[in-house]
Amino acid sequence: MxxxxxxxxxxxxxxxxxxxxxxxxxxxxxxxxxxxxxxxxxxxxxxxxxxxxxxxxxxxxxxxxxxxxxxxxNPQLNLLQLLDSTAPAAAAALSTPPHTILPGAPDANADIAAMAQPPHSPADEFASLLAQWNNAVQ
Known part of the structure; x- marks a missing residue:
């Protein structure tokens, strides 16, 4: 191909x-x-x-x-570690409409709330960028 x-x-x-x-x-x-x-x-x-x-x-x-x-x-940057920790939350945030979040599911709500917060470092921002790019391509 x-x-x-x-x-x-x-x-x-x-x-x-x-x-x-x-x-x-x-x-x-x-x-x-x-x-x-x-x-x-x-x-x-x-x-x-x-x-x-x-x-x-x-x-x-x-x-x-x-x-x-x-x-x-940041010489301690490890992209694999960043992606492992952010990709599931990013996928959940992008695939779950806000009205379908269950009030009794605090972990899911916390993940989605965390994704709504702006990244705090270039490494976090880059991981977020990659996660969003991967979802946009799919």
């Missing part, structure tokens, strides 16, 4: 918005450390212009480059 690539222009607006928001947080983390784009680009093995595109939220930048940048922000 031929490989199909999604053109970044065809990404859902929500995904593009999340990438831009993540990029803004990456910029903030880099600046908080007092480091330049060139310094980060060298650590990531990319060019400074690519780093500038990443910081603008360019969706055409390779996912691995974004992941490496998030790792630079």
């Amino acid at each position: 031929p490989r199909q690539n999604t053109c970044p222009a065809d990404f859902p607006p929500f995904i593009l918005s999340q990438i831009e928001h993540m990029a803004q947080r990456i910029v903030a983390a880099r600046k908080a450390r007092g480091e330049t784009q060139a310094q980060w680009a060298q650590q990531l093995g990319i060019s400074q212009p690519t780093m500038a595109r990443l910081e603008r939220g360019d969706p055409a930048i390779a996912t691995a480059t974004y992941v490496m940048c998030l790792w630079l922000v």
Whole structure:
């Protein structure tokens, strides 16, 4: 079967918005450390212009480059662990209409309420982005 690539222009607006928001947080983390784009680009093995595109939220930048940048922000980043903890809740939140949540099911309500809260770190945001992307593709 031929490989199909999604053109970044065809990404859902929500995904593009999340990438831009993540990029803004990456910029903030880099600046908080007092480091330049060139310094980060060298650590990531990319060019400074690519780093500038990443910081603008360019969706055409390779996912691995974004992941490496998030790792630079948080070296303890483990995407598999993040996805294991957020994917079921994301799937539940996206597949369960609010009117079908049972009052006697506090765990389900807590999972859905947690998904409604904005992510608190770039790693959380990235995990949320991946979970939502996976559901949007299905």
